[in-house]
Amino acid sequence: MKRTYLLFISLLTIVLMVAGCSGNASKNTSSEKEGKEGGTLNVASQSEPATLDAQITGDSDVKDATRSIYEGLMILDDKGNPKPDLASKVDISDDKKTYTFHLRKGVKFHNGKEMTADDVVASINRWIKLSSLGKTNFSGAEMTKTNADTVELHLPSPNVNTLSLLADPIPAAAILPKEVVDNASDEGIKDYIGTGPYKVKEWKKNQYLLLEKFKDYSSKGREVKKTPHVDEIKISFVSDESTRISGITTGQFDVALSVSSDNAKQVEGSQNAKVETSPGGFMGLFYNADKGVFKDINARKAVNAALNSKDILDSSYGSSDYYKLSSSIVNKEYPNYYSTAGKEEYNQHDKKKAKEYLKKSGYNGEEIRLMASRDYQDQYNTAVVVQQELKDIGMNVKLEVYDWATFSDKMSDTNQWDIYPVDWNARSTIFQGFWTTKGTSVEKSMDYLNKIKAAPSVKEARGDIDAIQQYVWDELPFTLIGHKVNINAVSNNAKGYEYNLGPIFYNMSLTK
Amino acid sequence: MGAYTLKRLFALIPVLFIVSIVVFLITRLTPGSPAAIILGQGASPEQIAALSKEMGLDEPVVNQYFIWLSNMFHGDFGYSYFLNKPVLGAIWDNVGPTVSLAILAQIFGVAFALLFGIYAAKHKGTIRDESIMGASLLGISIPSFLLGSFLILLFAVQLRIFPVSGYVPLNTGLFEYLKYLVLPMITLGAIQAALITRMTRSSLLDTISENFVKTAKAKGLNERTIMLKHTLRVSFLPILTVIGESFAGLVTGAAVTESLFNIPGLGQLIVSSIERRDYALIQGAVLLITVAYVVINLVVDLLYAVIDPRVRNSYHD
Numbered sequence: 001m002k003r004t005y006l007l008f009i010s011l012l013t014i015v016l017m018v019a020g021c022s023g024n025a026s027k028n029t030s031s032e033k034e035g036k037e038g039g040t041l042n043v044a045s046q047s048e049p050a051t052l053d054a055q056i057t058g059d060s061d062v063k064d065a066t067r068s069i070y071e072g073l074m075i076l077d078d079k080g081n082p083k084p085d086l087a088s089k090v091d092i093s094d095d096k097k098t099y100t101f102h103l104r105k106g107v108k109f110h111n112g113k114e115m116t117a118d119d120v121v122a123s124i125n126r127w128i129k130l131s132s133l134g135k136t137n138f139s140g141a142e143m144t145k146t147n148a149d150t151v152e153l154h155l156p157s158p159n160v161n162t163l164s165l166l167a168d169p170i171p172a173a174a175i176l177p178k179e180v181v182d183n184a185s186d187e188g189i190k191d192y193i194g195t196g197p198y199k200v201k202e203w204k205k206n207q208y209l210l211l212e213k214f215k216d217y218s219s220k221g222r223e224v225k226k227t228p229h230v231d232e233i234k235i236s237f238v239s240d241e242s243t244r245i246s247g248i249t250t251g252q253f254d255v256a257l258s259v260s261s262d263n264a265k266q267v268e269g270s271q272n273a274k275v276e277t278s279p280g281g282f283m284g285l286f287y288n289a290d291k292g293v294f295k296d297i298n299a300r301k302a303v304n305a306a307l308n309s310k311d312i313l314d315s316s317y318g319s320s321d322y323y324k325l326s327s328s329i330v331n332k333e334y335p336n337y338y339s340t341a342g343k344e345e346y347n348q349h350d351k352k353k354a355k356e357y358l359k360k361s362g363y364n365g366e367e368i369r370l371m372a373s374r375d376y377q378d379q380y381n382t383a384v385v386v387q388q389e390l391k392d393i394g395m396n397v398k399l400e401v402y403d404w405a406t407f408s409d410k411m412s413d414t415n416q417w418d419i420y421p422v423d424w425n426a427r428s429t430i431f432q433g434f435w436t437t438k439g440t441s442v443e444k445s446m447d448y449l450n451k452i453k454a455a456p457s458v459k460e461a462r463g464d465i466d467a468i469q470q471y472v473w474d475e476l477p478f479t480l481i482g483h484k485v486n487i488n489a490v491s492n493n494a495k496g497y498e499y500n501l502g503p504i505f506y507n508m509s510l511t512k
Numbered sequence: 513m514g515a516y517t518l519k520r521l522f523a524l525i526p527v528l529f530i531v532s533i534v535v536f537l538i539t540r541l542t543p544g545s546p547a548a549i550i551l552g553q554g555a556s557p558e559q560i561a562a563l564s565k566e567m568g569l570d571e572p573v574v575n576q577y578f579i580w581l582s583n584m585f586h587g588d589f590g591y592s593y594f595l596n597k598p599v600l601g602a603i604w605d606n607v608g609p610t611v612s613l614a615i616l617a618q619i620f621g622v623a624f625a626l627l628f629g630i631y632a633a634k635h636k637g638t639i640r641d642e643s644i645m646g647a648s649l650l651g652i653s654i655p656s657f658l659l660g661s662f663l664i665l666l667f668a669v670q671l672r673i674f675p676v677s678g679y680v681p682l683n684t685g686l687f688e689y690l691k692y693l694v695l696p697m698i699t700l701g702a703i704q705a706a707l708i709t710r711m712t713r714s715s716l717l718d719t720i721s722e723n724f725v726k727t728a729k730a731k732g733l734n735e736r737t738i739m740l741k742h743t744l745r746v747s748f749l750p751i752l753t754v755i756g757e758s759f760a761g762l763v764t765g766a767a768v769t770e771s772l773f774n775i776p777g778l779g780q781l782i783v784s785s786i787e788r789r790d791y792a793l794i795q796g797a798v799l800l801i802t803v804a805y806v807v808i809n810l811v812v813d814l815l816y817a818v819i820d821p822r823v824r825n826s827y828h829d
Contacts, residue, residue: 050550050594050788056559057552135556187551187563205595206606206784207776238677238774239784246664246676375787405544405789 035495035509040232043505044244046258048237049209052200053188054172055127060425060502063170064257065209065235068506069110070174070194073101073120074167075224078500080334080428082163083223086115086175086195096158096456103149108216109177110199111191117145122181124153124166124173130186131171136432137161137453159453160461164429169501197228197506208236229496229509245489248273254494254510257503259487260377261318267489274492278499279324279331280484281424283316283382287478288439290414293368298361300476303419305357306393308349312385313482316378324483329469331483334428336458341466342473346480354393368397371411371420375404378484382421414439423484426501430468440477520810528802535798536580539791540573546789550593567593569791580795590792594785599796603778609679610777612689613769614762616697621704622755628705629712630739636717644709651706660699660772667695677774696773700766704758711754715747722746749820756812760805 047061054066075085084090087101107115124143128134140156166173180191192200198211211233219226238244245263248256249270259267264275287294294300313323327346330337372383383399390397410416432449448468455461490497496508547563564570589599632644668676674695682689720743728738767779778797785793
């Protein structure tokens with residue numbers, strides 16, 4: 001008895017100590033200091049990029065790390081419109097099949113060499129061959145050199161998204177020196193040389209990536225400005241979220257990426273840092289429409305009718321501050337591709353209707369494998385609520401939980417699963433990847449995508465953009481549950497943080 | 513004793529052999545392709561197949577095992593494609609932090625435990641004894657991620673005495689080095705301290721009730737001499753066992769602490785290499801840790817002989 005009593009007293013003391021310590025936190029009032037030149041910007045990232053070859057991978061940690069290093073011919077402005085970056089001007093032929101890029105003069109690579117048309121030709125042709133965007137959108141296309149300052153991209157058929165795709169940060173159509181491209185294998189480049197405002201100084205695997213300001217950088221005359229202030233950007237790989245949060249509240253880090261909604265409140269309560277939210281990708285429930293129960297459209301409709309998006313998102317993101325209920329694949333912030341077509345099918349939570357569809361599908365109580373990964377807590381939470389909601393309409397759902405590597409392996413085999421939730425990176429256009437996922441019915445969606453591509457302008461593609469959005473809700477290759485809000489934490493000592501399909505560090509400065 | 517040492521070292525061979533097979537099979541049977549992970553989202557099946565081939569993963573598993581085994585006999589533990597360096601080099605880079613942390617945690621644990629263990633034994637049954645035992649129970653029961661988070665919250669976030677996370681090598685300066693390791697040291701050493709405290713106390717109490725101590729007391733020796741010269745020495749054998757076993761545990765079990773404090777040690781290396789399915793690295797690191805575990809236990813066994821003559825003599829049989 002005595003021992004338990006002591007244990008209780010010790011615990012109580014600890015709790016009181018912590019509570020007492022937290023009491024003195026007060027809101028900061030003087031954060032309007034000017035940014036200075038120099039210093040090291042400390043960024044804490046959840047995961048380490050597998051490679052710094054921005055062309056070959058669509059991983060977001062690769063994009064976040066490489067955005068300061070490489071540049072493309074085009075860049076996206078904050079509305080998602082492509083603007084010239086390493087190109088100074090673009091001419092498009094009348095048949096929309098030839099894009100002529102006039103190259104910016106006097107641009108230097110990190111190795112001191114000046115960028116030439118040969119570098120651009122080698123880089124873009126590699127990107128067409130190896131990147132997921134290049135392969136799916138530009139097969140048969142080729143970049144050629146016209147003269148020292150001009151290159152031409154020849155397309156087999158028009159693609160209204162050409163400039164947007166060249167500006168997309170993942171996988172980026174990064175311009176690399178020709179010799180780096182020549183030296184590279186298909187698995188990746190060996191030297192990380194770009195034209196961006198920061199160059200790679202040291203990559204200490206498992207610990208950090210250190211970038212150093214590129215002295216010869218100039219964004220003079222460019223529409224989207226990049227103005228490097230800090231001498232170094234150090235991206236540390238800190239897998240534990242509480243460590244990232246503690247680090248930003250003590251000033252050890254200036255930016256902490258991937259903050260969960262649970263911890264966002266803690267950051268907001270701290271006097272040293274604030275939370276930055278930005279439109280994120282969507283959480284979708286993907287069906288195996290090739291095999292099993294969900295081959296029947298009625299079974300998919302049953303699930304879609306049953307889901308209560310708000311409940312699911314509340315469970316995944318904690319508070320409505322950190323998600324958006326929206327039936328559009330593309331965020332409202334990118335008006336070109338935003339569409340409300342088919343929205344009446346979204347977020348119905350109509351059990352009766354769901355049961356009717358289920359009956360129509362001839363579902364017989366077969367076991368349904370709902371696959372999820374615990375490595376992404378929001379995906380896991382989504383799966384748990386979905387399982388419950390589907391059980392409520394009489395589906396026999398078994399939750400199978402894997403680590404991410406196993407999950408992605410199983411994803412590519414339609415014998416292994418029936419349904420899974422997954423969240424996609426935000427895109428400014430309708431991204432083909434949603435449909436090329438295994439198990440979803442592809443053919444018809446490709447027709448729509450091809451029509452959008454062939455349109456003379458995005459404006460004129462409006463009908464098809466709405467049509468493909470309608471198709472998603474009619475055919476349900478996946479059910480869109482809602483959009484997440486990306487949460488990063490930025491210290492009050494740091495200025496100039498921007499977010500455009502991911503965090504941007506190159507314009508940031510420090511105030512102390 | 514030399515023969516005994518040799519015998520123990522030879523016994524290591526089948527252990528390593530079995531561990532190598534088990535770890536090899538586990539990596540290969542776990543789904544998830546290393547090539548796909550390296551190439552990331554959006555890689556084509558052709559690219560993945562090409563890289564798998566380059567990594568030798570297209571061979572039958574049995575062949576892969578024997579290739580790996582024969583390479584190891586030539587001192588080649590394989591290549592980590594993710595870290596872009598040989599496995600041994602990668603392990604070597606990460607050994608320093610883990611060993612630093614384990615040794616510091618051990619020193620912390622032992623110093624704390626001897627002090628409080630002896631104190632508790634001397635004051636058996638009093639409120640002081642009960643408090644120490646209560647605290648040690650807490651030390652054993654509290655999970656390290658909880659204790660670590662608490663220490664970070666109190667000493668790093670609120671009081672700002674120590675940094676939240678990170679690691680600097682010893683050559684940047686002793687003070688800096690220790691500054692980063694104090695909190696992880698306490699986190700990792702707490703269980704040690706608690707375990708050894710309890711062991712010290714009970715072992716001392718056992719010995720105190722033995723006849724030779726009573727004789728010493730009857731002879732009128734002062735209490736401090738009896739404690740330090742006679743009782744402690746005899747009691748030290750079981751304490752040493754706990755210290756030895758738990759030290760091996762420290763080296764192998766630092767993963768949680770390392771990941772919480774972002775220390776680039778072996779534990780963190782293994783955890784991240786499992787996430788990435790970095791086969792060669794997982795295999796090499798697990799084997800190395802097995803060796804470390806067995807060797808530390810061997811050293812502890814040999815130390816017995818140094819401390820207790822009865823054990824020493826038994827080797828001659």
